[in-house]
Amino acid sequence: NAGVTQTPKFQVLKTGQSMTLQCAQDMNHNSMYWYRQDPGMGLRLIYYSASEGTTDKGEVPNGYNVSRLNKREFSLRLESAAPSQTSVYFCASLYGAMGNTEAFFGQGTRLTVV
């Protein structure tokens, strides 16, 4: 099925551990995004990639790194997890031109850092 595939769905980390969240889309979209969702905060942009080979910081990039491996895949890495990074993470891709776009989301990763 076409869409955005995000793994893992759940993860528990100890403070200081590292992990990579994987995201892949099979729709040939240029733009891919990583957001985090916290209670009462809405979705906030961590990093995005407007095209293969480019990445840019969003609103809350500290403590994260990203890699746009190819057009399909956009991974998010936590090098040294902290309890403040406990959140639900969503990968998304955006398709289309000005005024005619469609957004697709992964199923989310619920991350707990203890």
Added chain:
Amino acid sequence: KNEVEQSPQNLTAQEGEFITINCSYSVGISALHWLQQHPGGGIVSLFMLSSGKKKHGRLIATINIQEKHSSLHITASHPRDSAVYICAVHSGNTPLVFGKGTRLSVIA
């Protein structure tokens, strides 16, 4: 940065009621998205609007570009409509900026 405000934050309705959720934004946009998030977390796109009005089943979305405002209406609400409804906007190639969401509970 575009500021996106949604109202109300929480909404409880009786089955069959007509529901309206509002979204306003601060800076001109090229598109506005209405999204639905069910318990369990998945987010699905309901509508993309750049002008006017769209209808899909019992859902209607409108946008007023001059007033920087959009509304999502649900007619004949049903308990299965219970979810968080999220408004998001973007301009050109900029990333989506999200509102905080409206939590809707429809009681049978």
